[in-house]
Amino acid sequence: MSKRVDEILSWYGSDNPGVLKNLRWLLESGRLGGTGKLVVLPVDQGFEHGPARSFAKNSPGYDPLYHYQLAIDAGCNAYAAPLGFLEAGARLFAGRIPTILKLNNSDSLFSSSNPKPAVTGSVEDALRLGCAAVGFTIYPGSSERNEMYMEFREIAEEAKSAGLAVVLWSYPRGEGLSKPGETAIDVCAYAAQIAAQLGAHVIKVKPPSDVIEQDAARKVYEAEGVEIGSRADRVRHVVQSAFDGRRIVIFSGGPAKGTEGVIEEVSGIAEGGGFGSIMGRNAFQRPKSEAIELLHTVMDLYQQQV
Amino acid sequence: MSKRVDEILSWYGSDNPGVLKNLRWLLESGRLGGTGKLVVLPVDQGFEHGPARSFAKNSPGYDPLYHYQLAIDAGCNAYAAPLGFLEAGARLFAGRIPTILKLNNSDSLFSSSNPKPAVTGSVEDALRLGCAAVGFTIYPGSSERNEMYMEFREIAEEAKSAGLAVVLWSYPRGEGLSKPGETAIDVCAYAAQIAAQLGAHVIKVKPPSDVIEQDAARKVYEAEGVEIGSRADRVRHVVQSAFDGRRIVIFSGGPAKGTEGVIEEVSGIAEGGGFGSIMGRNAFQRPKSEAIELLHTVMDLYQQQV
């Protein structure tokens, strides 16, 4: 067990030892185990975008067992998915890799300018499936945000008292924001802060752009000279915004892209002190050997920062 | 007890033995018992479309006992109906055929562009009536979809812990979709994926057309050359979309039609690897002997694929 992991766990002093056990499980698993860095494989796109858009490119991915095995073979810290995907493999892979049950999900057959996912799983499900954590998505910027925050509050309270870690996907979206504003640096930093204030143990945000969405924020960024020029700067600011780095913040990989694009993005995240990546489509939409190769490259980038 | 049924049950590793018992009951009953294929008689049209539209054509069908007996005499795997129909015969037919209590239903005296059925029964009802499973309907594409998903989540959790199987009717419908889009191949496949991710054991969808509804999907279908030309191709894709065939997917018979139409449709479903048919109006709106003959023909088409 590593000193770095002990240090990270020391930030969660209000959580019970059960939560710490599961955070340690996440942090000590896989190729990055013990470094304090994480690479997580999430596969909720079948629900979010539909099966063909998610899996046709690499069709073994229709099979839920494929992703469990990919996450294990690549040495990921954890595998995250909705109820059905986890149920399909939880017995076979029980205890072989930490899992994160995504408790709310949206599909794309109806779209709303103020989206709100459906709650599709429970803390009880996570316990019976042997998960390390539950995952939840909020959309700050949606008129429905407060409903999501309140659903999260109940779930997080229940999960924590049962010793489960809580991962929060904080994705600004909705009528309160412009489209570029969804990844604006002020908005991403704000999303990380909200997640941390809501009590998340692990926070997932999108990599921030150099846009500033809100005028009130812009004034301060300019007046105080907050550095947001490079990706690393911006990541550093987002991590700072999550309790000055005392919460685990990881970054999504976003849409599928070329290997170089991935490497460039992750390099910035790693350099800026991001705790890791949660990388779905860029992993499972490649042939398995390529996916593993890419994930190893990503892990190596984080390893270099340790 | 058949090897094929054992194989199917092996996919449900996160479910308790009570659920497996009831899935086995469904799979080992009737003329197709043991083949891994199912033909189910559903009679919810009295509620959904009204009594005359449902039963005037073959008036013995006004009597709830008629359908129990038809399902038994035809050798169906199961009989599915709302609370009232099941209550009317549950004592007389107790244990003679697996039953599925449909827990939500819509009538046609009010129509909404964003439909949502009423919950009209409970898991406790299913237990006291000796059912093998509960059934539930979701309408992906409706603005109310998430309410349905969340109702389902609660009901499915309760049913599974009581050892009941869970059948999910996944019928895209609502403002998010065009009328032809309701049976578009991308939408049907997506509906199957949603149902699987929500944790259904058995998924019922409509036979897909060769329409593609969503532009984002069309790009992928074309780029990846997903085969959707024949009915069998499309069924194969829908089954693939339900966890690469690791969930039981059955297809509704749709509006009453001629015998040839039924045979042609079912042939495609059977050839494409569909697990079976759930056939209401095409069964109970024919005179009983014709209905049995047709159901036997349908069963034979599935039998040939075993």
Added chain:
Amino acid sequence: MSKRVDEILSWYGSDNPGVLKNLRWLLESGRLGGTGKLVVLPVDQGFEHGPARSFAKNSPGYDPLYHYQLAIDAGCNAYAAPLGFLEAGARLFAGRIPTILKLNNSDSLFSSSNPKPAVTGSVEDALRLGCAAVGFTIYPGSSERNEMYMEFREIAEEAKSAGLAVVLWSYPRGEGLSKPGETAIDVCAYAAQIAAQLGAHVIKVKPPSDVIEQDAARKVYEAEGVEIGSRADRVRHVVQSAFDGRRIVIFSGGPAKGTEGVIEEVSGIAEGGGFGSIMGRNAFQRPKSEAIELLHTVMDLYQQQV
């Protein structure tokens, strides 16, 4: 104890003996006791239409005790009313006539195109007041219909497990329907079917007119030659639509009318196999002796069909 009552009770095989006891109490009470026919006195018009519109014409009717006594003196099978009316006389008349506690009610000080009554009593109330049954109203055709169905589901489940019978007023109304459509034959038959599918023991509908509301229904009525020409034909069709006569269906008396009008209407209901009448205003708005005379005439019309 009559064979006919035993036959009727045999239809309720999923109900416990407590429910059967209360159904028997209803069916064996009053002048029609043992015939399988019922005449029920309902007095909810004070709540629904206001006191003067209900009681000024025959002012003893302001007194809740009047109605208990009227129902007893006329030999009705049961007396149905909201909480307050039953509470006012329940001690004095305890056990002297079966009572039905109407659990939801609407007033006319606010009107909505999509009405939904308030729940104004409970199963516990019905037990403490010694009722034989609870009554509930649904408005198929209202945008609020599903809320009513779901309220009913919970109440019916609770009532049945406590051994109480369940009477469902199924009154189509709301934006989904035209005004004449509220009593259209297809709509009344559909309303009876919905009530039966929801699990009601006794179903109350309005006498159907020869209007057909829904085009989809009209096609079937014409194609199948469903007889709806006479009142008796239509009543027969409604009774058929309630599980082929395996549920007790009674018909409301509607607005106050002349004696001849009542007799003509009830004659048709009786001839068509209706199980009885639930007659409020035509009873309590007449002087007591006339009311009793009319109720006796009505009972005699049913008696002739036994």
Added chain:
Amino acid sequence: MSKRVDEILSWYGSDNPGVLKNLRWLLESGRLGGTGKLVVLPVDQGFEHGPARSFAKNSPGYDPLYHYQLAIDAGCNAYAAPLGFLEAGARLFAGRIPTILKLNNSDSLFSSSNPKPAVTGSVEDALRLGCAAVGFTIYPGSSERNEMYMEFREIAEEAKSAGLAVVLWSYPRGEGLSKPGETAIDVCAYAAQIAAQLGAHVIKVKPPSDVIEQDAARKVYEAEGVEIGSRADRVRHVVQSAFDGRRIVIFSGGPAKGTEGVIEEVSGIAEGGGFGSIMGRNAFQRPKSEAIELLHTVMDLYQQQV
């Protein structure tokens, strides 16, 4: 509906109308209906004394349906039995005679100097079986008496709020009493008082002898000249001890005896103002026709006092 029954019901002013309804059902049923007198058939001896001792003498009595039919054919006010006997006939005889579910029972395969029965049924059972009342036995004089009183308190509270009448078998027994003391007049009167104070609606005691068990009581009986010379005197005193006759007190028939013995005993009870008899072995251990004849004789004795 009789004035005497109305008078009796007026004594139960703290009970809800549901309880009154069920008391009325008891008091208005059978040949003595409306007289304010009761003859009840209890058959718990199979449990209490064993099957052969109970039923060998008249072997149709092994069949639970026999007793339902005997109680009906003889015109008893009610039939009382433990769970199994009532469950066996409750559907067939639903609503045909008031039933009393005996909620606690003792067998004779173990005997204790301080007996306490087992609770073998529930208020929920009584509701689902359509009973008019629950029955319960206490043994004043046993070291376990307070446990029984407290069990009764909970059951009675629950039963009353659900509208069920409560019948209390108050049978002094245990180390606190000599064997003759179990039926001593002071003890029987005291037992009736305890039952009334515990809130029973109907109290069942044994016919009292002229023994006085307790010295403290003897002093008062002698000083005040309480009349206890004849059976009628003693019954009058017991009834007086149950709230001066404002509670229904009925007397057990005790061991099987000759017809003359029964008549003599009942004559005294009737003359002393007892409300009736609860007569098991003297009924069901005779051939059915003799049993009916005897029960009619007993009823006639009460009828003469009306």
Added chain:
Amino acid sequence: MSKRVDEILSWYGSDNPGVLKNLRWLLESGRLGGTGKLVVLPVDQGFEHGPARSFAKNSPGYDPLYHYQLAIDAGCNAYAAPLGFLEAGARLFAGRIPTILKLNNSDSLFSSSNPKPAVTGSVEDALRLGCAAVGFTIYPGSSERNEMYMEFREIAEEAKSAGLAVVLWSYPRGEGLSKPGETAIDVCAYAAQIAAQLGAHVIKVKPPSDVIEQDAARKVYEAEGVEIGSRADRVRHVVQSAFDGRRIVIFSGGPAKGTEGVIEEVSGIAEGGGFGSIMGRNAFQRPKSEAIELLHTVMDLYQQQV
């Protein structure tokens, strides 16, 4: 589906269709399916007597899967065992044979003159394991009997409402009885009566000897000339004592004995109208092929009485 099974189910009119379904499952399974007769394999001896005493003689029996397979291969109606044994095979054998979860058990490392088993499973366990029934043991004659009756009451109420059948092992034992009295005819008959009155659906007793334990009973047996001379006579009397044959009564096989001894005993049970045998040690302590042969012989003896 057999007429005899329908007849048997008609005795359980107070039970819901779920219970009837599970009773039918028991009665329609195995080689005796449909005859109304049952042979059940119970394996609780590992808990009750210890592993070596139970399994050393035929060591494959240490393996819980062995017993599932033995019950299936021999064509038993059901397999009964404590929690651990059922859990060990419930997934593998889900739905392949009805199972009965024994909910209380005693070990032999402590012995009491007034034994009482520990409750070691729950109704929820039975549901999640897919059982047809729960089993429970009472020891009439023990000072602790009432505790057992009351535990059973709660469990039976819960099981019945969830649609599970209830099997009651009624084994007289304890300070209230002599050792020979445990199987005395009067005591066995009484034990069957108690079980029936407690509401059991299926009653298991030991084969009665011709001893009479209780003097009060002896008088009746002699006075009424109750036939108890042959084993068939005694079995007939026990069955009569369980509601005149309206409850399913099966007989335990008792200690291991030679094949002839088993055949002789079962012949008497079958001839006397017993509903079947529950045979543990005489089955699983023989080599498998011999066990199956013996069980088939036993089944044939019952078959001859159909």
